[in-house]
Amino acid sequence: MKNPEAQQDVSVSQGVRMMFYMMKPNETSFQTPEEVPDYVKKATPFFISFILLELVINWVCKGKPLSRVDDVLTSLSAGILSRLPSLFFRSIEVTSYIYIWENYRFFSLPWDSPWTWYLTFLGVDFAYYWFHRMAHEVNIIWAGHQVHHSSEDYNLSTALRQSVLQLYTSWIFYSPMALFIPPSVYAVHLQFNLLYQFWIHTEIINNLGPLELILNTPSHHRVHHGKNRYCIDKNYGGTLIIWDRIFGTFEAEKERVVYGLTHPINTFDPLRVQFHHLFYIWTSFWATPGFFHKFSVIFKGPGWGPGKPRLGLSEEIPEVTGKEVLFSSSASQLLKIYTVVQFAVMLAFYEETFANTAALSQVTLLLRVLFIILTLTSIGFLLDQRPKAALMETLRCLVILMLYRFGHIKPLVPALSFVFEIFYSICITFWGVRSMKLLATGPGKPK
Numbered sequence: 001m002k003n004p005e006a007q008q009d010v011s012v013s014q015g016v017r018m019m020f021y022m023m024k025p026n027e028t029s030f031q032t033p034e035e036v037p038d039y040v041k042k043a044t045p046f047f048i049s050f051i052l053l054e055l056v057i058n059w060v061c062k063g064k065p066l067s068r069v070d071d072v073l074t075s076l077s078a079g080i081l082s083r084l085p086s087l088f089f090r091s092i093e094v095t096s097y098i099y100i101w102e103n104y105r106f107f108s109l110p111w112d113s114p115w116t117w118y119l120t121f122l123g124v125d126f127a128y129y130w131f132h133r134m135a136h137e138v139n140i141i142w143a144g145h146q147v148h149h150s151s152e153d154y155n156l157s158t159a160l161r162q163s164v165l166q167l168y169t170s171w172i173f174y175s176p177m178a179l180f181i182p183p184s185v186y187a188v189h190l191q192f193n194l195l196y197q198f199w200i201h202t203e204i205i206n207n208l209g210p211l212e213l214i215l216n217t218p219s220h221h222r223v224h225h226g227k228n229r230y231c232i233d234k235n236y237g238g239t240l241i242i243w244d245r246i247f248g249t250f251e252a253e254k255e256r257v258v259y260g261l262t263h264p265i266n267t268f269d270p271l272r273v274q275f276h277h278l279f280y281i282w283t284s285f286w287a288t289p290g291f292f293h294k295f296s297v298i299f300k301g302p303g304w305g306p307g308k309p310r311l312g313l314s315e316e317i318p319e320v321t322g323k324e325v326l327f328s329s330s331a332s333q334l335l336k337i338y339t340v341v342q343f344a345v346m347l348a349f350y351e352e353t354f355a356n357t358a359a360l361s362q363v364t365l366l367l368r369v370l371f372i373i374l375t376l377t378s379i380g381f382l383l384d385q386r387p388k389a390a391l392m393e394t395l396r397c398l399v400i401l402m403l404y405r406f407g408h409i410k411p412l413v414p415a416l417s418f419v420f421e422i423f424y425s426i427c428i429t430f431w432g433v434r435s436m437k438l439l440a441t442g443p444g445k446p447k
């Protein structure tokens, strides 16, 4: 097993099965972590196919697509942002684990035994339960995890709405396993545990009968994403729901679930989605008097305040009326189509960057990442109809033309490269004129 690239091939049947954790020990056991395929990267075509399938099923059964462009783009943007650090470093969830394994392990379970494989499946899921529970009960961990809960819709794209910060706290919960479970086995299950949680983000599947007793299902996870009072701090399981049943956090789906944060953030700006709660903690920390109270701001629940219980007061959670209006972009349909086109161009660039990481210098990688962040931010500004959106988009289109001239961006159809240049020249002119007008008349709301 000297060639990791050879191990990277995942067949279509394996690809579908890995989305449901239906893998066998003998096809997913490796001696070293270097040999473990990047299953999450391999899953990209399955993510896209499943999202499109859900869209079609909803369209056929309900007569309209239930996904909203602004919400889906924000979820996909969060997914992309959360993957960018991996261009520069190996995930801290794996590096910290390897460090503990190499320096402090008590004994080594055999990497090629099915017993080790099944024990790790349980161990990763158990650790995930506690990480996830703490992510809802400890404010500083919630600062990362809240990203995943910020969508007011519930569909497969919501699963990809991931946090940039979450990794920096989750590794702690997995580290005890490094005392006896080989890193390669852990690295496999860490990925499958994450992939399993993709398909449960759907409203299409209602009830799975006896499977609901053991597995985390769409119904159980809908409750987890709800802001109805009965849904708060329930159903933390990753693959199995048994942990919630054992530790008293299980709740079955009852009345209609209303999704999202109890205090909506009302923005499609991807950086605000990622970091707004960190700033909230920062301001609360300085505004709260006394050392112990400041400490509590960081380590007690997001709903805590002086004089309240650790997890806050349930009566302070806004009651769901069923008449909630979803936060939507006021951008025109044409502008929404424009953002989808820009997102697609960026996605091709993002995929190409990941495919050629080894061939790119660190400086080039950094500049590419900055361009991706600029694109996602500009799309967020356009959807939010911010006054600075036009100026930002003018600059971004200028950068695209520069990247094109220096050979970093190639049109999908090379013969149409002149169309690419003309299109972005028109964009620069359009957004440039728009931003000049705004400068002349003062901030308003461009349509």
Ligand SMILES: [Zn+2]
Residues within 6 Å of the ligand: 132, 136, 145, 148, 149, 224
């Ligand atoms: Zn959660």
Ligand SMILES: [Zn+2]
Residues within 6 Å of the ligand: 148, 159, 201, 221, 225
């Ligand atoms: Zn979820």
